[in-house]
Amino acid sequence: DVKVTQSSRYLVKRTGEKVFLECVQDMDHENMFWYRQDPGLGLRLIYFSYDVKMKEKGDIPEGYSVSREKKERFSLILESASTNQTSMYLCASSPGTGGSINEKLFFGSGTQLSVL
Amino acid sequence: ILNVEQSPQSLHVQEGDSTNFTCSFPSSNFYALHWYRWETAKSPEALFVMTLNGDEKKKGRISATLNTKEGYSYLYIKGSQPEDSATYLCASKTSYDKVIFGPGTSLSVIP
Numbered sequence: 534d535v536k537v538t539q540s541s542r543y544l545v546k547r548t549g550e551k552v553f554l555e556c557v558q559d560m561d562h563e564n565m566f567w568y569r570q571d572p573g574l575g576l577r578l579i580y581f582s583y584d585v586k587m588k589e590k591g592d593i594p595e596g597y598s599v600s601r602e603k604k605e606r607f608s609l610i611l612e613s614a615s616t617n618q619t620s621m622y623l624c625a626s627s628p629g630t631g632g633s634i635n636e637k638l639f640f641g642s643g644t645q646l647s648v649l
Numbered sequence: 650i651l652n653v654e655q656s657p658q659s660l661h662v663q664e665g666d667s668t669n670f671t672c673s674f675p676s677s678n679f680y681a682l683h684w685y686r687w688e689t690a691k692s693p694e695a696l697f698v699m700t701l702n703g704d705e706k707k708k709g710r711i712s713a714t715l716n717t718k719e720g721y722s723y724l725y726i727k728g729s730q731p732e733d734s735a736t737y738l739c740a741s742k743t744s745y746d747k748v749i750f751g752p753g754t755s756l757s758v759i760p
Contacts, residue, residue, distance in 0.1 A: 537692065568750075575653060575750035576738070589746070623693070637683060637695035638748065 536560070539624050539641035546648050552611040554644050556624030563629030565607035566638065567591075567599065570621040582607055583629060614648045621645050653741050653751035661757045662729050669725045670754040672739030676720035680742040684713055684724055687753070688735040696724075696737075729758040 540555035558565065564583055568576040568591075578591030580599040588599050596618060600608040607626075611618055622645075625638040654673045662668050674682065681700045687693040697706040702717040710727045726733055736753040743749060 564746075573658075573752055575752045576740075577750075578748070581746065583746075635681065635698050635700060637698050638685075638693075640685075640692040640694070642690065642692045 537624055537626055537639050537641040539622075539644050541644050542642065544644055544646045546611075546614050546646065548615060548648060550611075550614045550648075552614045552646065552648075554609040554611075554622055554624075554646070556607045556609070556641055557605050558607075558626040558639070559605065560626070560628075560639070561604065562626035562639070563604070564627045564636075565601065566625040566627075567597075567607065567609045568623045568625065569593070570623060570643070576623060579609065614646075616648050619646060619648045653739060653749045655737075655739055655751035655754050657754060658752070659755040659757070661759060664729060664731060664758055664760050666729050666758075667725065667727045668729055668756070669723050670737065670756075672722045672724070672751055674720050674722070674739070674741035674749075674751075675743075676717055678743040679717050679720075680744060682715055682717075682722050683738075683740040683742065683748065684722070685738040685740070686735045687738060693738060726756075729756075731758045731760050734758045 537558045566581040567579040582588045582601045598610045621643050623643045624641040627636045656671050684696040685693040697713045699715040704715040712725045715722045736755045738753045740748045740750040
């Protein structure tokens with residue numbers, strides 16, 4: 534089974550801190566994604582990556598950056614955390630093989646980030 | 650941004666009841682419709698990926714249908730069990746790299 538591992542389940546940070554959220558997948562997937570989940574809203578895409586060192590902005594990239602130096606690892610960076618970035622963050626991956634429309638996403642279990 | 654809507658927002662049913670909920674999505678630029686189950690403290694897990702109008706998928710007591718012309722999908726759970734309690738997410742894939750999620754339906758099955 535594919536495993537997507539997020540480094541922390543809960544994280545508490547202070548306003549202005551630089552925050553790193555790490556995600557690792559073990560199935561050689563090409564595509565990786567970062568979403569945030571807020572009550573009453575669907576998962577919203579922050580950034581995604583098709584390949585090492587490649588990144589694309591999602592729907593809400595402001596205040597975030599990403600890094601993909603190795604295929605299995607995709608990091609989300611909050612350059613200067615703010616209270617409105619308190620949220621559940623989910624990492625996901627998909628195979629990316631030939632652009633199959635049947636591809637499903639494989640998710641990590643999420644990181645609940647609180648910014649005080 | 651295209652909107653994906655789900656109803657109801659939350660649902661409480663008794664064990665043994667059958668239930669269903671709805672996902673509405675824009676019918677233009679349709680690639681695929683995903684259903685995921687997200688149990689508390691676990692990872693969202695894919696239930697179904699459907700691509701063709703009229704598709705019906707089944708997994709145990711859970712089934713789903715798809716109408717791409719009118720832009721809706723139904724998820725059915727027959728004989729709900731407490732372990733079915735979860736948030737059910739649907740998502741519309743509108744291009745190779747774009748998946749838009751709905752807000753989810755939270756299901757609680759009361760023993």
